[in-house]
Each structure stands twice: as C-alpha cells, then as structure tokens.
Amino acid sequence: QLASETFQRRIDGFLAAPGKRRRIVIEVGSHRYRLKRRTRRDGTFFGTLTLPSDVLAGQIDQAARIEMRLLRAGTNHPVHVESTGDIFYAPPTGLSVISDIDDTIKFTEATNRKALLINTFLNPFVAVDGMAEVYRQWQHAGCSFHYVSSSPWQLYQPLAQLCMDHGFPAGSMHLRYFRVRDEMFKRFRPLRHNSKVAIMVHLLKRLPERKFVLVGDSGERDPEIYWFLARRFPQNVVAIAIRNVPGHPLEDKRLRKLRELGSGLTLRVFDAPAELADLVPALMHRVQAT
Template identity: 35%
Template sequence: MESANEKMGNSLSSELSNTHSTLITYDSCAHHTESGWEFPVSGHLLGKKISRMRERFLNRLLLRFAQVDLTDQDSPEFALVQRRIQPFIRKAKKKVPIGVRLGGSYHKIASPTRRGGRFKTTVNLSSQAVSAFLEYDTHSQPYLPIRGVADLEQTVTIPSRCYLVDPVGISVVTDIDDTIKDSQVLDRRQLLRNSFAKPYEPVKGMKEVFEAWQQKAVKFHYVSASPWQIYNELHPFLDHTGFPGGSFHLRQFTLKGQVIRKLIRRRYQKKRNQIESLLQRFPRRQFVLIGDSGEHDSDIYGSLARQYGEQVRKIWIRSLAGNPLDLTRSLEAFRDVPKTTWRIFHEASELSL
C-alpha cells in the first residue's frame, strides 16, 4: 500500500510525523557484482504513539544527570530536546510487511518489521536497470533513491540514498563524534547535553578537507557507536554543513529499562564489525580510517590494519586534549602496523590521503 504522505527531497527532515507512522530508511552504499549491483536497504518503522515512561525517563535523565533546564517550555532548548527524543520514545511497529522502491522498481521484503520496528534486506539490480534511474547529489555522486513502503493506512516516508561505490578507488571511513562533530564524548554529562540540547557543531576544518577529497572521487562512510535514533538529526546536520554524502553505519539500540549506561555506553565491537564489513565488500578499494583518541578508535583501526593491511591505506587519529594518544597507548594499539600507516593529528589541515 502506498504511503499517505511522503517526505522527499535532497535533505532529510528531522521531524517525525505527529499524526502518522514514520518509515525511515538510511543512506547506504551499493557494491558491484557479476550481474550488476547489490543494494543493502535498512530502516525502522515508528508509530505515532509515544511511550510516556520512556519520555519521563529521558527528561529526568537530561534534567538530573545532564543538568539540562527543561522548566521553560518556550525556550529553544526545550523544543530541541523534545524533537530529538522523539525516535527514542516512539513505539515501534513490529510485524508489519514492508516493501521498498529502489529507483524504478518495487521489491517486497521477505520478513516483516522486527523488534524496534527494524527491517533489513538486499536488492540486486542489473547495470542497465541502475543506469536508467541513476541520480546525482550536490557533490555529483551517483546514487539510487530509496523509499520504503509500509502496509499501513497512514505512513509518512523519509527516503534515503544508496550511493554507488566502484570496486576500485579510495574510501574514507570516518568516526563522527569528536572526529567531525564536536560531542565531548569523554564528559558523559556534556555528551548528553550536546546530543539532545545543543545545536550540533562541526570540528573545524574537517568539512573543507572532505570536500577537497570528494573532488578526487573519494567515497565516504560515516561509522559511529552512536544509536540509530540520532540519524534524523545527524544526517541534516552533515548535509547542511557541507559534508559529502555517504553511507551511514550506526549501532542498533532499543531503550528498554531505565539504565543510564545503556544510553551512553559505546559498543565498539559492533563498530569494528561494521567497518570490517565494508572492507570485505570492497576488497580492491583502499581505505583511509579517521577517528579520535577519545576512546577506542585507535584499537579498532590498529586491529583492522593488522588483518587487512593491504587495504588500509592510512590511519588518522585526532588527538583530544582530555585523552591524548600517548606513546604507550599508540604502540599497543598499532603494534605490528607500519609507522608510515598511522598518524596523530591536531588540525584538519594536517590530513592527507
């Protein structure tokens, strides 16, 4: 059944519908196969109903733990918080049949939505079918538009793009928090404030470097241990700031149980798995891995460089004042990795491919 409403366009809307269910798909990347292209598709289906228990929990968390002032309901900060918590507090739609329109073709997903309203599939298309519906973003990157279709009477669709990534070339895998977006992950209270109550701010100079690299046909993959619920805010921020389009790889998360650490803890094994999947899907591409010294990026990247040394072209770790990558940490993280492969940087201008 077709959606009653659709949110289409070049920029993702951060607003979820207050009167309809919302079907979200995420920007991804397609790889070449013997018969054409394979497109991974994933997303979530959220209902219009709100879990008041989750809403109270998040508001108390932000008020008490993060010290966010929520007393003035007319303030911009209050409005921002209420908008950003929506994906966390909306009740998911489970066991709903889902289809997807990819370019000019429709494909039924074999399994209905799962826990958290999640759905996932892959679609294979011939090169001829792809070329007939190919579009280009503002940075001239080719993609096919993706739009989910839910078997519900009233559903708003937030579409996405699947970028075509050639078998050979350079890919940049970049962390998000404190690498390209100022988040202050090491300070949990400030992290929550920046995530829910403050306008996002880019790390100075990173956008300009990425734009210059994009002119050299570099592809981008945004990988983070942050939960998928921030995608609706993160995607427009990167888009409006001027970062090149690319695939997004966020962690799966369901807010069940009122445990603070569940919201702010970082799942780094899953982050490693996401990057490893990209390396395996594109075995002939060269990868530049960019992260920061805040927590475990150096350990993840070092481990991947030891296993996929021929593919890992370079590793860049942004040094954070609160937790710089000292000699002991760096030698352990990058043991058996050539010194010419990894570098620590302080300013974006130091980066190179």
C-alpha cells in the same frame, strides 16, 4: 532544558510506541523489490537488494547516490508512499574513507559521560572546524565516504542534518541499533565499542577490493580499533588518521603500537584538519598503481 524543542526532537525516536510489523516494498526508479522480512515493531527493517546494472546506471547521481522510496506492500498509488531515502553506491575498486563521527567531525566530548549526554540530547550539534573542507577535497580526489558512530540510529536525522549543513560529502551512515530496553545507561559503553568494530568489519568485508583510510580521534578507543582493523585487513587499510582531542592527546604508548604496523601504512596524528590536506592525493597514486 528538558522542555526544549531540541531535547523533544532528539528523544522522540526513543519514545515511539511499538507498531504493527509490516511488509515493505522498496522502489528504485521504476523497479520494485519486496523485502522478505517484515519490519520490527519499532519500524526498523533489514534486507538485501540485488540491483541490475542498468538500474544502477540510470539512477546514480553525481554523489553516487540512488533515491529510493518505501511503500506498504500491496499498494501502488504514490499517495501511499511512507518515506524516501538514499542508497549510496561505492564502486568495487577505489579509495574509501571510514570516518568516525563523535569528536572526529562533531564535538561530543565522549570521554565525559555528563558532557556526552548534554551534547547528544540538549545542545545543538557542532562540527569540528575544517573537517568538512578537508573531506570535500578528498571527495574531489575520488574518495567515497562511510560515516560510523556508536550513536543510536534514532539520532540519524540530526546527524545527517549536521553533515548537510556543514557541507560534508554525502556518504553512507552507519549507526548502532538500539532499544530503550537494552538499558541505555547501564550497558552504554561496551555496546558502543563492539558495534563500531562490527560495522567497520562489515564494510571491509563487503568491499574487498577497495582501499580504506580510517579517520578517528584520540578520545576513546579509535586508535586500538583501527590497529585491530589494519592487522586484520592489511591489504585494504592503507592509512590511519587520528585527531588529537584537546585534553586527551594520543599518548606515546598508543602511538608506538600504531607505528608497529609498519611503513606500508600511512599514519597521521593531527591537531588541525588542514594537516590532512595532502594525505589522499598521495594515496590515490598508490591505489591507482596497484
């Protein structure tokens, strides 16, 4: 199986040779923005853009998506375009869904190390039946989506393709920055949990006026992470939904801890995604009333 096309495609991003650190220009519509920092040697980069309201208004499509193009600094002709991508816009107010990926919308078997690696690198990605349909209903009700995973950023393409193939709503995707020299197999688990918490805290801080629904699963530490976030951001987190992973249901002790958060927070533990169909419409009335 190591010679399979799937494995070669999945592992390719981890094996890329280091390159030169480059200046990057991001083009949105007819506007160009030069990032202050060069790329890292692995080609990744971080930066902040401040887009004028007229640029946003002219570029946002129905999925709240803005197309951008990456150019090498100092070049102007379209032939020099390096890559294209999307920016997802969430208005200052409204309802957002922060959704875990592994074992929430995608079968991963994260509690089993061997199965986790096989499902990540060898097997075709498989979506959890019914989750895309529920999320589309929530999208039609007015939700924005943010997908969060401890998976390395090198797996962005197959994860994005899974979401597209199964009709999950478009949204921002937040993955873990990872380098092979970080000793993948030695430090895998602690890095995963810390990175997920940091990503979600960042989202909640950046969107302080929005309300959030946190969707995860019972397989690992989503209930504990979401309990922490609800305690830290009580005005923002309005609902938590936990999928019971077959063979690893949410135990009474963990459930009691979530229930201690109080009646102001809606809690759902579900086996079938259809059980969530009415969750967001009810929350929308609360959000619009505040």
